[in-house]
Amino acid sequence: MIRVQKLMNRAAILAAAAAGALAVPAGDAGAAGLYFTDRGVRPSSRGGAYIAGGDDLGAIAYNPAGVYEAGSQVLIDAALFEWRSQYTRQAIVRQVDPNTGEPTGASFVQTMAPVTGTAPVLPIPTLAASFKVAPQWVVWGGVWAPYAAIASYPEQVNGMPAPQRYALFTMDGSALALVGAGAAYAPSPAWRLGAALGAVVGTFNSRMVVSGCVPERMFCAPEDPEWDIHSELSVGPIVAPTGQLGALFIPSRAWRVGLAFQLPVWVRAPATVRARLPAAPVFERAVQEGEDADVSFDLPWILRAGVEARVEDDLRVELGVGMEGWGMHDDILVEPDGLVLRDVVGFPEEFHVPAVEFPRRFEASLSARLGGEYSVELAGRRWDLRAGASFEQTAVPPEYLTVLTIDATKVTAAAGLGVHLGRWRLDASYAHVFAAGVRVDPADARVPQVSPVRANPPESPNTINGGAYSARANVVGLGVAYTFEAAPEGSATPRAARAAAR
Template identity: 80%
Template structure:
C-alpha cells in the first residue's frame, strides 16, 4: 500500500511539473476579478491570510506556504457569471447645417441586454518543497475568478445598445506565474516572498463611431457609421511580487499580513477595424495595425487574525485594501496606423492616441470564515464556511459592461476529507452583487472615435442606465503532502491541531 501511495505521489508530481512548465491555456480571466479564488480559501470566504497553511496561500500570503512543507496542489474553480444592462442615454438634437446641438434633449431607454461568460475551469497548479528545516520553496500558476464576458451584437434585429462599451472579451487569457520562498526564523514567525508576472493576452471587441458631426452629416449612434474594432493586447509579461508574514504567538492565535505590488502593464497590441458602410468611407482602407497599450493594476494589502479557541475549530477575520486608484485609464498608442481615402479628410489620416477613461478608486473588503474538524466514517473531515463583503472599485459615473463591478457579498461553504497524505476539497460560493445605476446625466465614459483628434465639446456618453450581475463558483481540489515534511512546531503548540 505504501509503494502504491508513493507511485501515485510521483505521478502527481510529474503531472504538476508538466503543468507548471506548460503555457497556462486554461488559466483564463479578463477584466476585474469578481470574487476570491482557490477552492479551500474561497470556502472560508477568502479569510486565508492568517490561517493559510497550504499551497492555496500563494495568492493570499506567501508566508503561509511554509506550513505546507513539501506539497502538491491542483484545484479547479468553475465560474458561472451572468450580467444584465438596460442602457439609458441623453439624445441631443443636432442642427444638420452646423453639426452643433440645438439644445433639445430627452432621455432614451433602450432594450435590455444580457451578458454571459463561458464556464471555464480556472485552476491553481502549484508545488512546494521543504529544502531545509527552516526553508520551503514553491512555484505555481493561478488565475483570478473573473468573467470573459460577451454581449449580443443585435437585439430585436437592431444593433445592440451596449456595443460602444463592449461586444466581447472572448480570446482573453491572463494568469499569474510565480515562485517564492517561505522562511521560519523562529518557532513563532514565518516570512514569505514571491516574484512573478501577469502573463497572457487580452482581447476585446467593441464598436466605435466614425461620425464627426461638426464635419459630416451624421448622427453619433447611427449604425451606418459604426466601426467594429478588435484590440488584441499581448504578449503581456508584467512583473509583480508579494511579501508576507505570519506570527504565531500561541497555539490559539495566528496573525498574518501580506502586500502585493502593483502590476504595470506595458504590452504590444494589434488594432483591426471593419470600416463603416457610410459613403464617406466607401474608398477608405486601414494601413498598419500595430499599437502599444499601457495601464496599471492595483496593489493589495491584506491583514488577518485567526483564533483557535478549541483544537478542532479555526475562525479568521480579515481586512483588505485594494489600491485601484492606480487604474486611471487604459492608453492605446497606435504605431503608424493610417486611414486612407476617407472623404473630407487628408489622404492619410493617422489614427490618434486613444484613452479609455477608468478613474477607479481604492476599495475596502472584509472577510469572516473558518473551518471545523470532525471524525466521520473513520475519516477526518474539515467543514468550512465564510462570508466576504467588498466595496466597488468603480465610481458610479464610470460603471460599464466592460467592468461590471458593484458592491458584493459572497457566501461560501465547503468540505475537505483527509485520505492519508491526500486531501480532497470541494466548495460552492454564490456572489450577490448590488444593482448599479448610472444616471445618463452623470455618465462619464465617452463614445470613442478613431477619426477624431480632439475631444468634442459635447461628448456622447455610453454607460448610463441600470446594471446587475451575479455569479456561482463550484470548486474541486486535491492536495498531496509528502510524509515528514511538516513545519517546525512551537513548543507551546503541543496538542494543537
Template identity: 35%
Template sequence: MKHRSSGRGAALAAAALVLAPATAWAGGMTLHTRGVRPTARGGAFVAGADDVGAMWFNPAGLAHLAGTPDGVDDDDRGSTEVLVDATFVQQSGEYDRIDSGGNPQGTVSNEAAGLPIPTMAAGFDLGDQGVLAVGVGAPFAGLMKFPEDGAQRYSLVDMSQSLIVQLMVGVGWKLGDHIRIGATVQDWVQSLTQRVVVSGCPGQTLCAPENPEFDSLVEVSQNDFFNPSGSLGVQLDAGDKVTFGAAFQAPIKMSGGATLRTRLPSSGFYQGASVVGEDATVSYTLPATMRLAVEIKPTPQWRVELAGDVELWSEHKEIRIVPKDVRIENAAGVGTYELGPMAVPRNFDNSYAVSLGVEGQPVKLLPLRILAGYTFETAAAPDAYLSVLTFDGQKHMGTLGAGYRIGRYTFDAMVGVVKVADRTVTPDVGVSPQLTPVRDPTDEPLEVYVNWGTYRTSWLMAGAGVRVDL
C-alpha cells in the same frame, strides 16, 4: 493632406479600444479570491494560510509545510506537496440601457459561458525551516459577450476569449517557532481579445450619434508575456490560539503590443477608404493589494479567521497608448487621419473587502472538515465610468465547502454565490464616451455618453481539488 488635429480624436478612440482589455481585470471583472479551499473560507486565508495555495494570499504560510506539520503522521507526509484544483465560475450580467437621447433601449444579457479556472502548485521541503514553491493560476474572472448589434455595443461586444495567467515562484521560511515569512516572484501573462463598436460619424457631416450606418466593428488583440511583480508576507503566532498575518502584493506594470483590426462603416462616406497599419502598444498599472488578518483557534479542531483586503485601484489613473503608424486613408474629402499617442484617464477608487472564514473538524476521529465563509467588498469603478465592461458594485459573497483526508491525499470541494448590488448610472453622472475615431473634438464638441442605465450581475462558483503529499 494629413489632418494632425484630427489625429487627437482618432487617438482617443484607439486609446479607448485598447483600454478595454486593460480594465477588464479591474474590480467587478475579477473576485478577490481564488482556489477551492481559500474560497470555501470566503477568501480569509492570510493568517491561517498553511498549504501550497498560500502563495496567492500570504507566502509566509508556505513555511507550514517545512518538516512535518502538526497533526499529520510522518507516514502521511512526503517532501513535496502538490495542489491541483479547478473552479467553474459563471457571471451573469443584465443591462437596461438608456441611449444618448434619453430613450430606454431594452435589456441585453451576457451570452458567454462560464469558465473553468484551474490552480496548480507544488511545494518542495527544504528541511525543517524552509519551503520552495512554484505555481500557476488565473483570477476568478467573468468575461462578457453581448450581441454585435445590441444596445451595449459601444461599450463591449465580446471579451470571452481573453485569458490572464499568473506564474509564481515562492519561498516560505520559519524564524523560530512563532514567526514565518515568505516572498514570491511573479510573471503576469495575458492574451486578450476584445470586440467593440465605434462610431465613424465624421466631423465634416451631420449624422445621428448612434446611426448604425456609421457603426464600425473593431477587434483588439493584445499579448503581454513578461510583466514581473511579487509579494511579501508574515505570520506571527501570539500563543497557541491566535495567529496574525499580513501580506503585500506589489503593483503590476502591464505593457505590451496590441493589434487593431477594423471593419469600416457601411456608409457611402467610407467608399474607397481603408485602414493602414494595425500595431500599437499599451501600458497601465494593476494595483497593489494589502491584506491583514487574525485567526483564532477556540479548540484544536476549529479555526476562525477575520481578514481585510485593500486593493489600491486609485493607482489605476490612466491608460497610455501609442499607435504605430495607424491611419485611415482616402475617406471622402478629408484625406488621412493619423492616430497619435494618448493618455486616457480612469480615476478608479480603492476597493475594500472584509472576509470571515470558518474551518473545522466536527468529529475528532473523522478527518472531515467543514468550511464556510462570507465577504463584503466595495466597488472600484465609479458611476461615471461604469459600463458592461466592468459590471462592478458592492459585493456579498457566501461560500460553503468540505474537505476529507485519506492518507497522503486531501480532497476539497466548494460552492459559492456572489450577489452584486444593482447600480443605475444617470445622465447627469455617466461620462463614458461613444468612441468616434474620425471626429476632431477640438473642432466640433460632441458629447455622446453610452453608459447610462441600470446594471445587474451576480456570480456562481463550484470547485473541487486535491492536495497530495509525495
C-alpha cells in the same frame, strides 16, 4: 540511504509537478484586471479569510508566508465560474447642430432594450508544488488565475444593433493568469516570512464598436449604425512582472496574525487593431493600413491583514480585511504605431490614427472577510467543515461603470468540505456572489463614445454608459492536495496534517 532515496524521489516528483504547473496555459480566465470574487477552492470556501490561516499551497494567492506550513506538497484545484449580467441602457437624446455638434434643442431620456451578458463556464485552475529544502525553508512554484468573467453580449437585439455595442461585444479570447515562484522561511517558531516573484501573463482581447461620425466635419448622427466601425483589439503577449511579500506571527498555538502585500502590475504590451470601416459613403474607398499598437494599463497593489483564532486545532475562525489600490487603474491607453486610414473623403489622403484613451477612473476599495473551518472525526476519517462570507466595496465609480467590467458592492456567501485520506486531502466548495444593482443616471455618465477619426474631443461628448446594471455569480470548485512531508512539529499546523506526515 533509504531516507536519501526517498527525498530524491520526492524532489523529482515535485520538480515535475512544478514544471507542469508553470507550463500549463492560463485558460480563459482573466478580464481587465477586475476580479469578481476570491479564488482557490479551500480559501474561497472560507470566504477568502485565508491571510492568517493559510497553511497549504492555497496561500500563494493570499500570503506567501503561509506556504511554509505546507511543507512538501502538490495542490491541484479548479473552479467553475458561472456569471451573468443584465444591462438596460439609457441615453440622453439631443438635437445637435450638424456643423458644430452643439445641442440646439430639447432633450429626452431614451430607454433601450435590455441585454444579457454571459461568460463561458470553464475550469479556472490552481496548479502548484512546494518542497521543504531545509527545516526552516520551503520553496514553491505555481500558476493560478483570477475568478473573473470573460463577458459577451449580443450584436443585435430585436433585429437592431445592440445598445451596448460602443462598450463591448465580447472579450472572448482573453486569458490572464499569474505565474510565480517563491520561498517561505521560519526564523523562529513564532515567525514565518514569505516572498514571491512572478508575472501576469497572457492576452487581452475585446471587440466593440467605435464611431466614424465627426459632427464638426460632416453631417451624421453619433450612433447611426451606418457610421459604426467594428473594431477588435488584441493585446499580447502580456508579460508584466510583479511580486508579493508576507509575514505570519504565531504567538501561541491559539493565535495567528498575518499580513501580506501584493505589488502593483504595470502592463505594457504590443497589440493589434483590426477594423471593419463604416458603410457611409465617405468611407467607400477608405482602407486601413497597418494594425500595430501599444497598450498600457495598471493593475492595483493589494494589502491584506488577518487574525485567526484556533481552539484545540479543531475550530479555526479568521477575520480578515483588505485594501486594493484600484486608483492606479485610471485608463487604458491605445497608441497606434503607423496605423493609417487612407482615402477618407474630407480627410488628408493619409490620416494617422491618434492615441485613444478608454477612461476607467477606478478608486481604492476596502473589503472584509469572516470565515473558518471545524474539523471532526467521522467514519474513521477527518473531515473539515468550512464556511465564510465577505463584503467587498466596488472600485468603479457609477459614472464610469460600463459592461466592459461590471462591478458593484458585493457580498459573497460560501461553504465547503474537506476530507483527509492519509496524505491526501480532497476539497469541494460553493460560493454565491450577490452584487448590488447600479443605476447610472445618463446625465452623470462620463464614458464618451470613442471615435478614432476625431482629432479634438467635443465639448459635449456623446456618453454611452448610462442605465441600469446588475450581475451575479456562482462558483463551484474541486481540489486535491498531497503532502509528502509536513512542516516540522512545533509549528501551528493542525494535527491532521501532522498525522499525515507520519
